[in-house]
Amino acid sequence: MNRHNLHISINTMATKILIENRKAIGLEVIKNNRKVQVYANKEVILSGGAINSPVLLMLSGVGPKDHLHNLGIPVVADLPVGNNLQDHMMFPMKYNINSSISMNTQTFQAQIPKVQYALFKTGIYSGSGLEGDLMDKIPNRDPSEPDYPDYQMILYTVAQDEGFLDYGLDMNIKPEVTKLLKTRAKNNEFTHTLVGLHPKSRGTIRLQSTDPFDPPLIDPYYLENPYDIKVMIAAIRKSQQIMNTKVFKQLDGTLVRQDFSGICDKVNFDTDEYWECFIRYFTVTIYHPVSTCRMGAITDPSAVVDPELRVKGILNLRVADASVMRNEPSGNTNAPCIMIGEKAADLIRGNDTVFDFRKQIAKLKL
CATH class of the missing domain: 3.50.50.60 (FAD/NAD(P)-binding domain)
Structure with a gap:
């Protein structure tokens, strides 16, 4: 300075x-x-x-x-x-568990963790709730594609409980849908956040007017290319594979379903069509x-x-x-x-x- x-x-x-x-x-x-x-x-x-x-x-x-x-x-x-706009998108897979190891609104508001961090720099406030990252490729990928990971899975121990849905990460979800999600939100849960790393969809930035204070017209063309859906479904299948391991079975990890009346309730559960509906409904930007x-x-x-x-x-x-x-x-x-x-x-x-x-x-x- x-x-x-x-x-x-x-x-x-x-x-x-x-x-x-x-x-x-x-x-x-x-x-x-x-x-x-x-x-x-x-x-x-x-x-x-x-x-x-x-x-x-x-x-x-x-x-x-x-x-x-x-x-x-x-x-x-x-x-x-303004051409060639690309962005990472994320899709949450929430799971209930039978253990109280999750970070949630109740634990964040408790006084002991705050004192613990103030005195010893330990406890839940010493971390971010991000416990691990996984990078992987989709199965049967085109051999001509560059040799990079296709998706990322971020494992969070933070519960998307009612407090999170109200005051946590803004997911740009309609209030009436948030109200439905609260009916299935628990204190003991964790999230796999799935991210498509190399989208093939391309968006644009354009001017709305010549007034520099007018916000621009941002058209990201999210999920326009079917490949981007394919990548996200592969990430969902990997999440399910992880949940089928011995450790997560011991935690009784159970998928928190988000299909409600009028929201992806007309397609058969766990089919690719079912997950495509959810990807198109709940996937949001990760601001990249x-x-x-x-x-x-x-x-x-x-x-x-x-x-x-x-x-x-x-x-x-x-x-x-x-x-x-x-x-x-x-x-x-x-x-x-x-x-x-x-x-x-x-x-x-x-x-x-x-x-x-x-x-x-x-x-x-x-």
Whole structure:
């Protein structure tokens, strides 16, 4: 915060990249309800994320020509900004158990665990409730597919009881459906959260208007590609396989069914059609949007930035965030975003800060 070359402007909204003769020269921002222009000595680096970076580029005339024309925005560069949106989705499989080992609203509200953590940094507050992660591939997968895991299973000991459904992770479920789910919520349960890692469905980010304060039009096209359903069903079958093991049988792990009148109650239980209905009904984002300003070769028609993160056709403008990823990674996006920031800094400064590390691992078989 005390660096002489770092200035943080609060209460400020970037509304436009200033571009002259296909060269980025600064930003237009709204600060404390006043329009201000800020100029760059060298480069403008955009790190707005997979939603806001394409929005700011399109507001500045960098984006799909037809979309910009429809809004009356002069086209500076016709690029596929806002295309190729990918995101991880999650689907919960809840199980009741015969043991009181779950974290639940009652245990979180008790005083002893709070005192235990305050004094000894142990107990339920010393963890997240995430007990394990499993990465796996679907059976009979296409051998031409890259050799990466197709889905992730996150094992939580946190019970999705009434308190969780009211105040826990916002699953964007209608209140009337939440009311139904509460009728089957227990204190002693745990969850397998299933995540499709490499969706084939592709969405878009578009401007709603030329007003930078209007939220963008986000159409993720979730589950449009049948492959994404296939992956989630394979993850469900793996969850069932785990529940059939000796350890979980001892806990009497029993699936908490979520089929109610009008909700997937017309299809036969445990068929692929049954689970597809639930996937389409209850699957929600895990907030990992990527690839809306995709990186690629200059000749790649799907790319917005080149391999050095420079916006194609615009001088002195780079993007450094999740939007430049080619595709969704096999896991969370936080660490890859940090890597992108570190790599961008090296590219801008012309440094190779990982040379010694690469030298150390050169002989390893990765």
